[in-house]
Structures are given as C-alpha cells and as structure tokens.
Amino acid sequence: MPSRSSRTAEEQSPGLSRRSVFAAAGGLALAGFAATPAHAASTAARGSGGALSVRGADLSFLPQLEEAGVKYRDLKGRVRPAERILADAGANYQRIRVWVNPPKGYTDKKRALGLARRAKQAGLKILLDPHYADFWADPSKQPIPAGWPTELPALTEKVRTYTRDLVRAFAAQGTPIDMFQMGNEITAGILWPVGKLYPEEGPQRWSEFATLLKAGIEGARQGAGKRPLKVMLHIDRGGKLGDTRWFFDQITAQGVPFDIIGQSYYPMWHGSLADLKANLEDSVSRYGKPVLLAETSYPWTIEDGDGYENLIKDASALPDVARFPATPAGQAGYYEALREILAGIPGGNGLGFLAWEPAWVPGVGWEPGAGAPNDNLTQFDFSGRALPSIRAYRRP
Template structure:
C-alpha cells in the first residue's frame, strides 16, 4: 500500500510539474466583429443609386465595405412590409437574398427581427397587422411560427446566422401592448418563443437582446435584472450608441467612458458577451465620427475576458442624399467618408 501511495504521489507531482511547464492555452479572442447594417441597400440599388470606391470608381457596395474592413452584415426583417422606399421592404425573401449575398462575399450574418411591419424602436413597437386581435396564446405562436419560418428559409439557402436579435431596441418591450415592460412576465414569454424558434432551426446561432442608450448604466441594470428575474433567455447583450441622440451635448467624449463602464458591468453582472450592434455619427462631421468609432472599437475590445464581440455601424451606405438620414458614413459624391477608415485603424 505504501509503495502504491508513493507511486501515486510521484505521478501527481510529475503531472503538476508538467502542467506548470505547459500551462493551459489562454482563451483565444474570436474574430472581432466589424459590421454594417445595410438593409437599405436593395432599395438604393433598385432606385439606381451608384456606389463609388475611394478612387471614384463605380463599385459593388459589398466590395467597398469589405475594402474598409467590414466582415459582418446585419439585416433587419419586417413581418409584412410595404413597398415604401425608406420604411418598407425588408421582407423575409429580401432578407434571405441579402443574407445569401453577404455570405457569398465571405461576410458573417446577423438577423434583426423587428416583429413589426415597419420600424420598431424605443419610440414605437407596433404589432404586425396580421397579428392584431389575437389572444396572447396565439400571439406567442405567431412569434414562434414567424421566427421559425424566416430561420428555416435561411437554412434552406445554406445560411446560418451567427447572431439573431429577438426584437430591435426594446427598452420598453416589443409587440405592444402585451410585450410591454409593464408586463414583464408576458414580455419574457414572447422573447422565449423567439429564442426557442431560433434554436430549433439553428442551435449555434447566438440570440441577442438589444437596448438603446448604451452609456446608460441604470437603464441596462434595470432592464436585464428584470429579464433575469422573469427567465428571459438570451446569449448576448446588444447595445446602441448614438451620441447624436443623447440628451444634452452630443459630444461622444462626454459619454464614451460610461459606455465602457456599462459594457464591463453588464458582461460581468450577467455573464454575457456584449456587442455594440448599432452606432453612428454625423455625416458632415467626418473626423469626429471617425474618432468616435475608433474610441468605441477600443472600448469594446477592452471588455474583460474577450466578451466584447464587436461594433456594427447602422446604415453607413445610406447616404443622406438618398435617405435623408444624417448619420450615414457616405458622402454626397457617392463615396464612403473617412469615418469608414476607423474599421481599418483598429
């Protein structure tokens, strides 16, 4: 027995020495997401908009984005959209076609379910017309069936989104009134139906829950504390960060540190990865937008334990001359502005 114990002790000692000499490899950071939501692109192209590269040569928008370091495409999807050039489109078929195109360009894909026929955001979460009048049990089934249908359509085309959002900017909830944060139990059930449908088709896709004002620490703690208390299921916390829309001074230097503190706090508090899934700056203040993007990318990369996944610009190609949107990263000459170079700088 003594010989056996001595041998065992020697074995364990040698194992310990081997481990000390060959420590476990450090967890490798995943490829950092440098993304763009370009859901307006099909409408722009259909209307004859021509994109130009930095040299002024007509070029496919995907090529221009890739040349500026973009490796991920985010696409919104509406339930039964209109044909309005600015507030419509983004149907299931159009979203699948865009996702397939992104994949052909070697891009990673994120799908953003709005659960509405048009824009869903902090100011409005309008229930799809086809779901109106449905009782809550049917509404839960509506969410599951629609989500499953879109995911199955993507899968049929060989597309596996790496990330899928259940709802878009939902600080007050989604699919009002049933999914309001005034009734968190119902909201959590709706979220979980979306989650379950995504995982049923694509188990490896990570589900994102998305809240705006990424620098607002109390906003995120309150929201995700409630999500945890009511059993909402998700994998990643998505944040929007638009200094332009913040109350008071839109100078990003006044809020960027709070964005960093918030990401560090929520990643540790909830044990989740985080991603800035929407960001944007003024198209006529190019240097400021460039500087802001560089700062945001640095802050996301600095989230401990590689939990900061990346940064996605919202509609950088949506030039104001076409969209009337002030926060693109495209000039009136049809070329990307210097702001897009931020994705190459970091």
C-alpha cells in the same frame, strides 16, 4: 435606430428612466444566474491577433438605394457594391432588418433573403434583426403585425413559428444566419400592448414580455437546427447604466435565455464615451455576457443632402464635439475611439460594433414619400464615395 418620426432625445421610454434609480441602487437579486466566465468568453469574443470579432454594418436599405440609381465608390474611387467595399475594408458581419409586411420595396422576407445571398457572397456573416412588426419597431412603438393574434397564447405560438420558419428560410437557400437578434431596441417591450413593459395604466408586463421573448428564441433555435446560434437581446441604452441594469436584472429574473447584450449607442442621445465604457464594463461584470454595439453612427458633416431635415443638424448635440468634430476626420476618430473602448473590455468581452445604415445616402426615404434623416451619419458622402471611417472595419 428607429424612423425619424419617433427618434428624439430621451423621451422614448419615460417609464424606464423613472425606474433607473432603483436599478442604480442594486436592482433585483441575481442569485442562481449562471454567468459565463470571462476567460471562456474571451476566445469567442476576439479573433486571432486581438481583432474585434464583430465588425460590420446594417445595410438593409441597400437594394432600394441601388434601384434609385445610387452608386458606391471605395476610397480609391472605384465603383463597387457597398457590402464589398466594407468587406474589403475588413468588415465581417452584415445585419439584416426584416419586417413582416412593410410598404412595397422595403425589407420584407424576400428582400432580406436577397441581402443574405449578397452578404455571403461578399464573405460576410449574418446577424438577423426581425422587428416583429409590419414596419418600424423601436422604443416608441412595437405594433403587432396586422393579421397576427392579439391574445398572449396564440401570439406566443405565432412568434415561435414565424421565427422558426424565417430562420429556416435563410438556411434553406444556403445562407444560414450566424447571430439572431430577438426584436429591435426592445427597451420598452415588443408586440404592444401584449408585451408592453410601460403601459399608461396597469402593472408592468414583464411576464408576458418574457414569454414572447422565450418563444422567439425557441423558434430561432428550432429554425437553426444543429447549427450553433448566438442570441442577442438589444436595447437602446448604450451609456445609460441604471436603465441597462433595470432591464437586464428583470430579464435575468424572468429566466430569458440569451448569449449577448446588444446596445444601441448614439452619443447625441446615449451619453458620453466614458458613460458607454462604464456601462459595457458593468454589464460584462454583472451578467457574465459579452457586449456588442448593435447600432452606432456619427456625423461626418452637419449639412443636409436631400432637403429633408436631418436628425442631427447642430454639432452642439454631440457631447465631445471638440474631440470629434462633425467632419470626415472627426467621424473616423469616433470609430477609432469605439474600437479602443471595445478592445479594452475585460476578458475580451467587447465583441465589436455594427454601424447603422452607413450607406443610406440621399435617394430613399425612411417611409414612402419621405427623405433620409440620417444622410449625414453615413460612411459614404452624398455622392456615394466612401469616407475614411470605413478603415475602422479593419481586423487588427
């Protein structure tokens, strides 16, 4: 999920929306695409006992929140680190965001490595999420980090070596990553303007975009060495079938190698649960890849915890509010419904879900001096006590 300043309803990638009609009509030919058979993906997708193989959260704000004095309590009221609370509830993955040169205190490489040590100590696997930017990167902005090259050949090499060295650093401290996310919500490209898919003028830059993606993926695999590494491509079109087809048809045509289709899904922006189910099932069938909800969240209240306007302040923004009201019980029901949808993806190809910043209670702003626009979308209340929805991390 991007910063508050850039997240509105469906305006982030207008070019993509305009083109979705073509995707819905069939998109590009997929001849020659080597799909993974559903039965082969099934074992990897599910743990024993039919559990989703990925159940986790992005907790990248956690060190800042603790430094601000926030304490977390489990469902029994015991004070414990947030990652331990989620791990004890059944979580097995932690997603870690990393920026190149962010404002002081935000998640740079050093902070990300510290989060990785904590995650491994809690028994969690690691999904690394480099933004390839100094600060927030999402469908409305993907700026090249200051000091990086701005011409394609040199930028391509920088992406490869930066990624290689980043992944190696995690392995060197004994916390090798288990899954790699090539950019953050890359629906409209990365490293603008070089890899921008929907420029205001001129042709689409799919070739340049694919070149940059391939460089990052190559660097990640080089950094991982002999350790197997799953690569995910992540967009923000959870319930948008036409847009998803348009993006991944093009990616397939460009020959970008990846293992997992990642989606952000927020029902207030990305359609109903029925839309999500249809899109995920279509992706598995069309591309032969498992699917993962790399980001999701749902409000447990409409109240605001820090006096800073929240993204969701009106329950009418929720497409199924009668079934899932903005209450702790309604939030828990939403996560249970997600589990059911993912578990029902054919061939066991619904890998699971990652809640986005479920510990981001009041105390730290999305940028220095700002507030938290997501404090009613967390899985901890304003005081830091766990909400019933954490039970969705259970294994069975």
